[in-house]
Each structure stands twice: as structure tokens, then as C-alpha cells.
Amino acid sequence: EDQVTQSPEALRLQEGESSSLNCSYTVSGLRGLFWYRQDPGKGPEFLFTLYSAGEEKEKERLKATLTKKESFLHITAPKPEDSATYLCAVQVNSGGSNYKLTFGKGTLLTVNP
Amino acid sequence: NAGVTQTPKFRVLKTGQSMTLLCAQDMNHEYMYWYRQDPGMGLRLIHYSVGEGTTAKGEVPDGYNVSRLKKQNFLLGLESAAPSQTSVYFCASSYSRSENNYGYTFGSGTRLTVV
Numbered sequence: 001e002d003q004v005t006q007s008p009e010a011l012r013l014q015e016g017e018s019s020s021l022n023c024s025y026t027v028s029g030l031r032g033l034f035w036y037r038q039d040p041g042k043g044p045e046f047l048f049t050l051y052s053a054g055e056e057k058e059k060e061r062l063k064a065t066l067t068k069k070e071s072f073l074h075i076t077a078p079k080p081e082d083s084a085t086y087l088c089a090v091q092v093n094s095g096g097s098n099y100k101l102t103f104g105k106g107t108l109l110t111v112n113p
Numbered sequence: 114n115a116g117v118t119q120t121p122k123f124r125v126l127k128t129g130q131s132m133t134l135l136c137a138q139d140m141n142h143e144y145m146y147w148y149r150q151d152p153g154m155g156l157r158l159i160h161y162s163v164g165e166g167t168t169a170k171g172e173v174p175d176g177y178n179v180s181r182l183k184k185q186n187f188l189l190g191l192e193s194a195a196p197s198q199t200s201v202y203f204c205a206s207s208y209s210r211s212e213n214n215y216g217y218t219f220g221s222g223t224r225l226t227v228v
Contacts, residue, residue, distance in 0.1 A: 034216040043117075043203050043219030044156075087156070089216065100146075100171070101216060105155035 002027045006088050006104035013111050016077050021107045023088030024070040033071050034101060035064050036087040044087055047073075078111045085109070115139055119204050119220035126194045126227045134189040134223050136204030144207045145187040146171075146217065147179060149200040156203065162187055194227045201225070 003026045013019055025033065032051050036044035048057045050066040057064050061082060063074045073086055085108045089101040117138045126132055136145065147159040148171075158171030162181040176198060178190045187206075191198060201224050205217035 032216075036216070041222070043205075043221050044217075046216055046218070049216060089156075091216070100158060100161065102158075103148075103156040105153065 002090060002092055002102045004088055004090055004102055004104035006086075006107050008107060009105070010108040011110070013075075013078055013109070015079055015111055015113050018074070018076045018078070020075070021073040021086055021109070022070060023073070023104055025088075025090050026069075027090050027092045027102075029093035030090060031093045032091040033066055034089045034091065035071070035073055036089065038085045038087055038106070047086075075109070078109075080111045080113050083109055083111045117204055117206055117218050117220035119202075119223050121223060122221070123224050124226070126191075126225065128194060128196060128227060130194050131190070131192050132194065132225075133191075134202055134204075134225075136187045136189070136206075136220060138185055138187075138204075138206040138218070140206060140218065141184070142206035142208055142218070143184075145181065146205045146207075147177070147187065147189045148203045148205065149173065150203060150222075151200050159189065159202075194225075196227045199225060199227045 005024045007022045032049050035047040038044040048064040053068045055066050061076050065072045085106045087106045089103040120135045146161040148156045150156050157173050160179040162168045165184040168179045180188045201222050203222050204220040207217045
């Protein structure tokens with residue numbers, strides 16, 4: 001059974017205090033790993049897709065990295081507007097053209113001014 | 114370009130009532146999905162569709178039915194609502210081609226309360 005575990009469940013940072021969120025996964029064959037941001041009362045918003053170990057992607061203060069067992073979302077010098085829940089999801093290689101995503105429970109990030 | 118639109122945004126049902134949630138996308142996506150999101154449980158797949166006229170069960174399908182009569186629409190039905198179905202429901206859509214770099218596009222959700 002495919003499993004995605006995110007840690008910590010909640011993280012509180014001061015503005016400018018860099019940190020990382022973790023997403024560990026156990027899947028039969030990884031096709032892609034996705035990061036989403038979700039603001040309260042809204043649907044998840046796409047951030048990154050990573051496909052292979054060693055791959056990195058950046059967007060503003062966020063950088064996502066991938067190994068064979070986990071992914072990290074690094075947040076450099078965060079601002080209060082980075083406060084949100086960050087979701088990790090995996091897409092696995094299946095027999096058909098099936099693009100189901102399995103999500104972790106998310107990390108609630110709060111950045112205080 | 115509206116993306117994925119869900120209606121209604123909020124609804125309160127009494128136990129045993131029925132209702133249909135509507136999802137519409139204007140991106141010509143082949144695949145569509147219904148998820149529910151509960152505190153501490155994350156997003157769980159209810160049903161999905163890989164094309165017009167097709168549907169399949171996800172992780173938590175019991176108590177729900179779906180239909181995809183048109184490519185752009187995906188309907189989620191509750192025939193006899195139960196308090197356990199109180200949740201936030203998200204619809205999403207995606208491309209089917211292998212160069213699927215963007216995962217899903219999500220709607221803004223429907224907050225359903227069953228009393």
C-alpha cells in the first residue's frame with residue numbers, strides 16, 4: 001500500500017527563520033512527487049513536480065528536493081504570506097494510464113512577523 | 114479561464130436527504146476526481162473518471178455515486194446523507210498525457226454539513 005507521511009504536522013517560524021518540511025514515501029514505483037500549497041477555505045494550489053532522485057526545483061523562497069525515500073520543501077527567509085498548509089502527494093506507476101495522487105496529511109506552516 | 118468550478122460552496126443537509134455536487138472544468142482535461150478532506154485525515158479519493166462516460170471507485174467510495182455524462186462535468190451524488198459525510202469536498206481535474214507536469218487543478222471546495 002502506498003504511504004505518504006509528512007512531518008512535522010505543524011511548524012511555527014519567525015519571519016526570516018529558514019526551515020524545511022519533510023515528506024517521506026513508500027510506494028511501489030514512483031512516477032512523480034507533487035507539492036501543493038493550501039490556504040484556509042481554498043483548494044490546493046500546485047507548486048512543484050519532481051520525478052527523479054536528485055532533482056530540485058525552486059520558486060521564490062521555496063525549493064523542493066527529492067531522494068529515493070523522501071522529499072524536502074525548504075523555505076528560505078519566510079514571510080507571513082508563506083503561512084499555509086503544504087501538501088505532498090505521490091503518483092505511482094500503475095498498469096494503466098492512471099494518474100491518481102495519494103496525499104499526505106500536510107504540514108501547517110505559520111510564519112509570525 | 115475559470116479552471117475548476119464547484120457548486121454549491123456550502124450546504125447543510127438533514128440525515129437521509131440527497132444532493133448532487135457539481136464540478137465543471139474548462140481546460141479540456143480528460144481525468145476528473147472527487148476527494149474529501151477531513152481534519153487529521155488528509156485528502157482521500159472518493160471516485161474518479163478517466164474520460165467521458167467512465168467512472169471508477171477510489172479509496173472511500175461507499176455512500177457516494179458519480180456520473181460523467183459530459184467531458185467537462187463530473188457529478189458527485191449522496192443518495193442518503195449521513196453525519197459521517199460531513200466534510201469538505203474537492204473536485205480536481207488533470208491531463209492524461211504522460212507529460213503531466215502539473216498534477217491536478219483543484220476547485221475551491223464544497224463545505225457540506227449533515228445534521
